[in-house]
Amino acid sequence: MATTPKLEDRPRVLVVGGGYVGLYVAFKLQKKIAKSGGIVTVVDPLPYMTYQPFLPEVAGGSIEPRHAVVSFRKHLPQTEFIQGKVTKVDHANRTAVIAPADGGEPFEIPYFDVVMAAGSITRTFPINGLAEQGIGLKTIEEAVALRNQVIERIELASTETDPAKRKRALTFVVVGGGFAGVETIAELEDLARNLASKNSRIDVEELRFVLVEAMGRIMPEVTESQAEWVVDHLRSRNVEVLLNTSLADADGGHLKLINMPDKSAADEFETDTLIWTAGVQANPTAKNTDFPIDERGRVKAGADLRITGEFGPIENAWTAGDVAAVPDLTGGGVGGFCVPNAQHAIRQAKRLSKNLWASRWDKPMKDYKHKTLGAVAGLGLWKGVAKVGKLGFRGPIAWLMHRGYHGLAMPTFERKVRVIWNWILSFFMGRDIAELMDLDQPRAAFRAAATPAPKPAAAQAPEAAKPVEPKSEGAQAEAPAEQKQPAEAK
Known part of the structure; x- marks a missing residue:
């Protein structure tokens, strides 16, 4: 010790x-x-x-x-x-x-x-490829990385000519239909649609969002009718909500889904973005x-x-x-x-x-x-669902309740002010869609600048390859060292 x-x-x-x-x-x-x-x-x-x-x-x-x-x-x-x-x-x-x-x-x-x-x-399960391909949403670092990942994949897809790679880049999957999973896929879908609308090389219809939930319903904290409304709402935004479905394999980003409880094959497709929110x-x-x-x-x-x-x-x-x-x-x-x-x-x-x-x-x-007393959830800007006592709310009023509750619940007055000010700025200026590059290797640009550039090929040629310059008049060629011998040795 x-x-x-x-x-x-x-x-x-x-x-x-x-x-x-x-x-x-x-x-x-x-x-x-x-x-x-x-x-x-x-x-x-x-x-x-x-x-x-x-x-x-x-x-x-x-x-x-x-x-x-x-x-x-x-x-x-x-x-x-x-x-x-x-x-x-x-x-x-x-x-x-x-x-x-x-x-x-x-x-x-x-x-x-x-x-x-x-x-x-x-909480995870022993699913092949999950540890290598997946990312959670439990830490601030994961949230930042996820935001950058979505933005980067959309930018990459906009110049990708291979249809299969383009489709893979624009496919985003969330496993887990609780509050975290539903809020995550709703916010990211809003972000991705905003980005695609600003990129003439991307059609919004190309975006594919998939929510995978092993149970027969999502969001157990709200009423069943509210959960059904959320499913209908997400599907109206072209989000695929797959209930009674589980992830069986994720090796190499090739996802294999199975139906619950008979374990029969459900679907197979590829993605670069696999988000795991299936409990703690x-x-x-x-x-x-x-x-x-x-x-x-x-x-x-x-x-x-x-x-x-x-x-x-x-x-x-x-x-x-x-x-x-x-x-x-x-x-x-x-x-x-x-x-x-x-x-x-x-x-x-x-x-x-x-x-x-x-x-x-x-x-x-x-x-x-x-x-x-209840539960509130945001589903992207001006969209939400809430349950307070026996009363249910949906749409903008629920979204305002969501922000009001969490704005007040955020610890410390200083952080409350900062978060609410964020929301005010976003209301007038929209989402911040800037990608922060190379956070995992922040010294990459400096290393590139500090590393000497390789010499041109001509400068690296061996001496023997250089042309022999003509000798001046009267000069005598000097024999190689091994041919020079003293007279008495001859």
Whole structure:
């Protein structure tokens, strides 16, 4: 174990993960804990929290990528932040092991309270070619890359003369018909149609968008009639919505789809853009602890958000969000637990903060109970669907509700202002369709400029190939070295 870097020598609340739960717990507790003589420490591989509901709009060019993330350094001034990954939690000894993000030697850190808030990662299946060809939409980096990919493929196709390659470049596939998948394909279709209308070498009708969903319906968060309306709406925009269909193979970008549940062949075609949004799973960090884990890899929690084992709550151990199996006291959760979404994560974080602080003073704690009031989704500019209580909305009013809710839910006032200002600019100036080139190799242009150009072929010719210049009068040819011998040697 490496020498521990300089850390605050105060009783620590260690927050494992900087997602919704991590950010809000630190934000709510940093001043209180500091005044009581302690310190809140957040550990995450990234230096920011990503507001994931905005990722489809980032990919679609409606929101500047940096405005959809919240910097820990800027907004958690009284919190100790460590950029790295928690690889082990030993609660029996109140210690955790952290691997720095830069690849440095792991080190151990002590704590008083721990908050398991590692969130979730993309859930995938062992499908041939998926890892090589697919891209998720869980991070801001994926959203930016996806936006550039769509723009680049359309530009490439506009000059492509091979019909098969052109068709492949203009085919965009999303696997997963939940909120993320539907919002993503709707935003990208809007973006692609906008681009094609500005390119005289591309016909909008050439664009092909395919949504693949293994279940018999999409968007389980809304009513069945609303889900059917969304399918009809997408199909009216020439988006192919394939229900009861699954991806069986993606090797080399050649997709093979099968019908569910009989596994019969459904369709085959090629694409350069395969987007995977088929669910999430608890972050595997939870398994590297001595806490009780359920069959889905989640940390077991009580309604008061304390980690709970066989013999009841575990002292000074807390959890919430996607990594936690939190009981849904309203009775509406799948399997009796809260579903993994931002709405629950944010509210659980606020309740956890209050309960943790109350526990310090032996005050009573309250259980987390929140009934989801509804759901909102954007389907591109001025198009949306929403369910509030028993009421359903669609079209522009639902789109405004979507933006209003998420604009207010975006953490910190500063980020709210930036996002809303993005929307105002887009309203008057349209989507930002600029492609940022070579983000994966930013030094390519400099290397090309700094690398000496190869010498012309003539300059590289061997000496023997040069013409022999005539000797001046009186000059004598000098014999090769091996033919020169002293007279006495002859």
